[in-house]
Amino acid sequence: MQKYLINNLEDYEGQEVTLMGWASNKRESKGLVFVILRDGSGWCQCVVSLELVGEALFEEARKVTLESSLQITGKVLKDERQMGGFELQASSIKLIGESNDYPIAKKEHGVDFLMDKRHLWLRSQRQWAIMRIRNKIIFAIHEFFQKEGFVQMDAPLFTGNACEGTSNLFETDFYGDPAYLSQSGQLYGEAMAFSMGKIYTFGPTFRAEKSKTRRHLSEFWMIEPEMAFYDIFENMDLIENFLRSVVSSVLAGCEKELAIIGRDTQILKNIVKPFPRLTYDEAVRIIKGEQDVNGKNAITSLEDELSSVKTRIILVQTEITEREEKIKTPGMKKGEIGFNQAQIDKLKQELGDLEENERNIPQWLNSARNFTYGNDLGGSDETVITRLFDVPIMVYNWPHEVKAFYLKRDPDNSKFARGVDVLAPEGYGEIVGGGERETDEKLLIEKINEHQLPMEAFEWYLDLRRYGTVPHAGFGLGLERLVTWVCKLPHVRESIPFPRMYGRLLP
Ligand code: 4AD
Ligand code: MG
Numbered sequence: 001m002q003k004y005l006i007n008n009l010e011d012y013e014g015q016e017v018t019l020m021g022w023a024s025n026k027r028e029s030k031g032l033v034f035v036i037l038r039d040g041s042g043w044c045q046c047v048v049s050l051e052l053v054g055e056a057l058f059e060e061a062r063k064v065t066l067e068s069s070l071q072i073t074g075k076v077l078k079d080e081r082q083m084g085g086f087e088l089q090a091s092s093i094k095l096i097g098e099s100n101d102y103p104i105a106k107k108e109h110g111v112d113f114l115m116d117k118r119h120l121w122l123r124s125q126r127q128w129a130i131m132r133i134r135n136k137i138i139f140a141i142h143e144f145f146q147k148e149g150f151v152q153m154d155a156p157l158f159t160g161n162a163c164e165g166t167s168n169l170f171e172t173d174f175y176g177d178p179a180y181l182s183q184s185g186q187l188y189g190e191a192m193a194f195s196m197g198k199i200y201t202f203g204p205t206f207r208a209e210k211s212k213t214r215r216h217l218s219e220f221w222m223i224e225p226e227m228a229f230y231d232i233f234e235n236m237d238l239i240e241n242f243l244r245s246v247v248s249s250v251l252a253g254c255e256k257e258l259a260i261i262g263r264d265t266q267i268l269k270n271i272v273k274p275f276p277r278l279t280y281d282e283a284v285r286i287i288k289g290e291q292d293v294n295g296k297n298a299i300t301s302l303e304d305e306l307s308s309v310k311t312r313i314i315l316v317q318t319e320i321t322e323r324e325e326k327i328k329t330p331g332m333k334k335g336e337i338g339f340n341q342a343q344i345d346k347l348k349q350e351l352g353d354l355e356e357n358e359r360n361i362p363q364w365l366n367s368a369r370n371f372t373y374g375n376d377l378g379g380s381d382e383t384v385i386t387r388l389f390d391v392p393i394m395v396y397n398w399p400h401e402v403k404a405f406y407l408k409r410d411p412d413n414s415k416f417a418r419g420v421d422v423l424a425p426e427g428y429g430e431i432v433g434g435g436e437r438e439t440d441e442k443l444l445i446e447k448i449n450e451h452q453l454p455m456e457a458f459e460w461y462l463d464l465r466r467y468g469t470v471p472h473a474g475f476g477l478g479l480e481r482l483v484t485w486v487c488k489l490p491h492v493r494e495s496i497p498f499p500r501m502y503g504r505l506l507p
Helices: 006-012 050-062 111-116 125-147 186-196 232-253 255-260 265-272 280-287 298-326 334-369 379-386 441-450 455-466 479-486
Strands: 016-029 032-038 043-049 069-078 086-097 151-153 171-174 177-181 198-206 219-228 277-279 393-399 416-424 429-436 472-478
Touching: 006 016, 006 043, 006 086, 016 043, 016 086, 032 050, 032 069, 043 050, 043 069, 050 086, 125 151, 125 198, 125 232, 125 255, 125 479, 151 186, 186 198, 186 219, 186 455, 186 472, 219 232, 219 479, 232 255, 232 265, 232 393, 232 416, 232 429, 232 472, 232 479, 277 280, 280 379, 280 393, 298 334, 298 379, 334 379, 379 416, 379 429, 416 472, 416 479, 429 479, 441 455, 472 479
Parallel strands: 043 086, 151 198, 277 393
Antiparallel strands: 016 032, 016 069, 032 043, 069 086, 171 177, 198 219, 219 472, 393 416, 416 429, 429 472
């Protein structure tokens, strides 16, 4: 049987086709049933008319419930008003699988409820769009590296060493010995880069972090390129070209999806502009309000925002009360009540966002004002600095104490390590961490001891410095962090089909 897809209907205008999918909506009016069918490729209104299909089939159509699966045959008609531009004039309809009391109704559900129903929530239009954008990003990543001559490698997931610190390891039992789920494929990537020149890994990584933030998953997908004969500056050039290429692919190939989620694409289009490169020292001055960005000061702009948030909260609360009073007026028309109720719902949504800002801004201000030079940037600090930018920024030259053991000490100033973090704008923060690698065996051994890592697990890694070491560099991109920023999601949990994080192992 020929398979027709909703997103190809334009090729079949005026012809009869059979669609298979699920009912995402249904409404009835006199002698007509309208079913919105979704088949994974898109959504299409199917019109079942009593006159055309007869009594028996019409009754079938009337019994269609939310998310029951269906086969509908009919004629493809152009209709500009419909999403996709076409509708189906049904000649027959057949139920494939029943769906009774579908738990996700039209009304707003809380995120926790929707996460419990993640296996069904994935069918909704917004989640569909996000997962399609994720798919495009994955494809664009492979495309970029393959075109640039990188070889994809798979690093092991059971490892004997802690590459990114010992505090967030998932320990498992490996035939009686402890093993850890990989935090990063980087060390193996370095070995492979000395075989291939340029490699990238693309695989799951694990971090046991007992904190619930909007940025952290326990299981996430990381892309880690590693290049022989690259220094930190060539690494930064690569990161910039790479992110530009991937985001441009999304803009070119996911117009429909970005529209569905309501993403303002202007910020994404800024990806063609150069990414500002700041040293850690400059970043700290900006966060503390000692240095402005394009005339904007981190501290005073947050203070101003807080006071306008407070003013707006009072206005919104007043309007909600007024409208609530109004709809109680006796004799008010149904239409007017509905209109006011819709306004109230919208205002309440805005109020929720405003109140969240009213809670968050003082915390951001507090952590920015009290930032101690020499510390790593925390989530709040990243938010504070990236709200001032409309492109990703790169922060490099970090105090060596706060970064991983393998980063190269800056030859010009031994206080610093040659690490670089890329922070996404609009308050999102770190999406990439990377840097140039230490090649001095003695310094590496010192660092391994300093971090209290078991030397025997790193003997093989030290061999890479003993047998033909070369300058080399690389980075790690967190796939979900990128998807979250590109889609402007409030939380990283919506960027992956089935998130694993503190407090969530199901579904
Ligand atoms: O900064 P990280 O820890 O760097 C590394 O793992 C290096 N070995 C990378 C390299 O140089 N090859 O992690 C890299 C990126 C972060 O910038 C972030 O995007 C993501 O991985 N990431 C997480 N994403 C979601 N949940 C978490 N718990 C994450 N931890 C890191
Ligand atoms: Mg990092």
